[in-house]
Amino acid sequence: MFGEHILHGGDYNPDQWLDHPEVLEEDVRLMKEANVNCVSLGIFAWAALEPEEGKYDFDWMERIIDRLGEDEIQVVLATPSGAMPHWLTQKYPEAMQVQADGKRNLPGKRHNFCYTSPVMRKKIHAIDSALSERFGRKKNVILWHLSNELGGNFADSSCHCELCQEAFRDWLKEKYGTLDNLNRAYWSSFWSHTYSDWSQLHSPAPHGETTMTALTLDWKRFVTHQMSEFTREEIAAVREHSDLPVTTNFMYFFKGLDYGKMRDDLDIISWDNYPFWHKTKDEVPAAVKAAANHNIMRSLKKQPFLLMESTPSSVSWREFNPVKRPGMHMLSSMQAVAHGSDSVQYFQWRKGRGAFEQFHGAVVGHKNGSNTRTFRQVTELGERLNRLSGLIDGTVNRPKAAVIFDWENWWALEDASGPRQDISYIDCILEHYQAMWEAGIDTDFINMDDSLEGYSFVTAPLNYMYKPGYAEKVRKFVEDGGIFATTYFSGIADDTDLCFTGHHPLADVLGIEQEEIDAPSEEFPNSFCYGDKTYAAGNLRELIHAAEGTEVVSVYEEDYVKGEPVVTAHSFGKGKAWYLAAAAGEDFLRVFYKDRLREAGLENALGAELPYGVTVTERVGDGGKEIVFVMNFRDETVKFPAAGSWTDAESGQKYGGTLEIGPFGCIVLKRD
């Protein structure tokens, strides 16, 4: 576990309250009351830390760190690049981003910096190094929090300035060596777009090139590369005087940066989780999405991660912002721990009085101090986390099932002008994962570069792109006894979006050949039978052919494809590969995955058939330590039979045969 106990606390912005010392004193008292043991400091405090260029004012920060230390509250110390002070943008406008349309941003908002800008890099290096020198060895400072949500939460979070264009060209030169290589990889003779000079290469732009899919892919890769370089510079700066570990807070299904490429620079993965609870009465979609994101974060390093932000109550940026209903704060926080988090941190400790986030949920609101529902829920959770710290110490989830989730595949798939323009990789991944979540089977979310060793079951929905070496890895996985499943529109293109010709790269393993893919409207329904039920074929339907020796499990029941395969199975080596030629709904996926998991010898920790809304995860450690989390995302009590006998790790209550969990409940069990 990171630290001595599960971290509990969150973003603390005392720089907004410096002229209210009584508030700051009250904060520490209330933090103790709320069982807060860790805060993140200084995330957006650049203007307070460096009010004028080169003039640092760190005394207030020191007073606060020390005051927190007196009460044994630990500090995650941020570098302030997340928001730029006005003196900086005024003097060095070139440090601000240029949008795809060529317009330079005006000062304001946040996440506005150009990650290539030498001035920005120099200024942030200087303050990071100074912060490191002053605070990097303080006893209660435990971790560097680099910047904030790199990339910001915009549709296009990249900078398109001239410096970035130059750096992009250099990156391309390094990657391709010659323009001939690049032209071939880009299929650029199409529409006469052959490049004859490196300077003709430009980032994708609404008034310029948006149709060269390989260029768009490379631009996205370059943005991750450049942001990583910026981050490495920040790491070097804080390391000048400190050897504390580093993290940066990642985001919820953030498409702008390939976190898979950034993980190696970081010591600890952390992320910010804001599920849309109570959007509907059925909380399962939100729970599944949050669970998937937790799994992505854990799988990046296969280590416990930190939940760096979550709201103790509501957010303030959705169309409507429900507060967490009774029980949900406990459950959603426990969900993070159940999936491998060693912390529950919030945005934010105290609500500011003004500006954009004045109505965002916080532990301490504008009124009533500690006498609020939110404060009490936070306090109660803090107590529970204290109790659980020893129990989960040294444990993490070690699933035997994995979902292939890859940023480059996401980019290529959704940028392709293919059978439909509304293909959503995330929706598809979530539909497939939901079936496993419902079965209580924990999964890793790994990318195509990751090893498949140790898994019994791997599924790869909409695996459009096949990166070099990936097909060989899957082949070996199946050969050695693994169960593999994949879907329509997979194995289509290589890593520069050039379509494979001849065969699917795993044709021998899957035992199929793809012929064409149809995207029919609702007026052309079709169906297939699996087991003893009929299911609707969805809005993407491939026509495939089964090779000799391939078992055709389901066929289309209607239309011109009647009798052609929908679900196929092919034994290969000691394992089996499954192919789904058509999109299908949750009713089918639920049954399909149940069968596949059984085939792979996997069952949930309880050996139980779980009621809808209930799921199970397991954290394991050395010496056979095994902690099982059972979560009920329904606002009503559930009761169901479970194999084996169990003890509630917190209350000592014994369960034999039947488990009962209250509304939005989570119980933590040890096997007897």
Ligand code: GAL
């Ligand atoms: C996060 C951000 C925080 C705060 C929060 C509000 O994305 O990192 O600074 O803005 O959202 O929900």
